[in-house]
Amino acid sequence: MSATAEAAAGPIGRPRRGVLRRVGRWPTTVKIGVGIVGILALAALFAPLIAPYAPNEIDITSLLSSPSSQHLFGTDDTGRDVFSRTLYGLRLDLVLVLLVTYVPLPFAILAGALAGYFGGWVDMVVSRLADVMIAFPFIILVIAIVAIVGPGVEAFLIGVPIAAWALYARLARSEMLVVREQPYMMATTALGYSKTRAILRHGLPNVARPCLVYSTIDLVGNMILLASLSYLGFGVQPPTAELGTIIGNGQGYLLTAWWIATLPGLVLVLFGLGVGLIGEGLSDRGLARGGP
């Protein structure tokens, strides 16, 4: 698209098409972030096609071999290909983390928005419940859940949403307190719209943005949390490939076979960096009021 054509189209009422042109307007941080996360996500998605070996395939002939063209990230103590395991591990991590971050998110935002809009006893119930969840040490909560359901992914899947909704609800509530007083919310009353319409159609979209920005930080946090839990033995159980278990397993060989723990660790760092860059770009653009 040439510069003149863009000027002619003007800044007003951009058509929905022209995705490429809009990508061009993104801040550089977002472009880099999307690039990193995109590549990692694609690699994870197509792990079965990309990975040269199965994640638990054992090659007795090459134990603890250093990175080479055969084994990009080397092999571990049982001769499993670390690169393949990292891809599969990333895949599992991404799925689990997306689940625990974004499945409870809408409910949390709704709860917070209702609390902020109605105030009174609704606000009391939601806010006090949120306070309790925030005051509770999270790792202890997960360990308690592990004690109940036994070690495994379930504890993570149950524990994170129970604790994480509280922050989003608080955020949405405080946003709603502001949005509620805006003239356009008053206008919904003056136009005779139902409360449901006012909250869902006009309130929520304005409340959700800071929550979405925060969720990118949360996403990385949850990723590291899952890896930590697995590393401690509370999360994904070996031999299933998962970044935390791979790192935990490789930790004992740090001095003799550094690649087992280091390379998957770097992938984790890279992912965190990518999501962080996106989040920063979003908050720069999105938190300024009125911008789309």
Add this chain to the structure above:
Amino acid sequence: MSSLLEIESLRVQFPGEEGPLVAVKGVDLAIEPGEVVGLVGESGSGKSLTCRAVMRMIPEPGTIDAGGIRFDGKDVLAMGKSELRDFRAHSVGMIYQNPFGSLNPVMRAGEQIAETLRVNRGLGRSAARTEAVALLDRVGIEDPERRYRAYPHELSGGMCQRVMIAIATASSPRLMLADEPTTALDVTTQAQILKLLAQMSAEQGMTMLLVSHDFGVVAQACDRVAVMYGGHVVEAGPVETIYHEPEHPYTRALLNSVPELDSAGNVRRRAALSGHPPELSDVFPGCVFAPRCDHARPECETVSMKLADLGDGHSTACPVRPFAASGSGPANGAAKVERIEA
């Protein structure tokens, strides 16, 4: 009794630590169908609250604790929930002071008009879109197809206010409540918006209540004016009469405070009223304006604030009427409004 809107001794109060704060103390106002009525007064005189009370949209924790509001013979204060929603959706429209804040920032301008059409007029998706573009065109927005897709922050203040007018008039309300619709706009845009409102009310036979603190705006757009002070209507009447033969000392003082173009650098200062507007918690047995009035007499402290009819739709709440003798005289009547000495 053919008035479209009748407001009768309306009282709006807010709970305060030391007794209630009464923001609107006793407003009487009747608006005939097709009329454009201005409501002027300084900040805190209760004009916006009166306007909002018509829709029963007094902000929490305020309440309408006395008086009556009748729209087309129906008692607004007695309406049930669904009846009230229907009344708000179809019978009255409202536009506000801040055109930027009145539109949802994350929704396209046109979609907000289309939403009203779909919800309140039951149009289908594509019919609503077509009608919304037509409405944008009618409120004088150029290139309506493209503006339909614009977000509010991509529009100017004047355009936002036009979109707001389109939304408010989408369901052809019989009464339009305009709460300082031009205050946030610059003077040229102000004139355009007023012209648009006058034109729409003339075309659709729409009655309008225009709230403003600006006599110029009211003079430009209204047939009749009601002047508010301290929660009361102190004087009401046709625009011409109020401007040229104000009967109430407050109206006179208010008109006197409007600066003239040639007063810049002039040594003579405009006559200012001594004292301050009444506090919301003040209770006056008599006239609210008496403490600041040059013409106050002892009985002013006790008479009740009731509008007395002077004929020709002109009425005043002043019991003394210090200008009655000269007020109708040709000398004063023909004098330029701004030149009247208080």
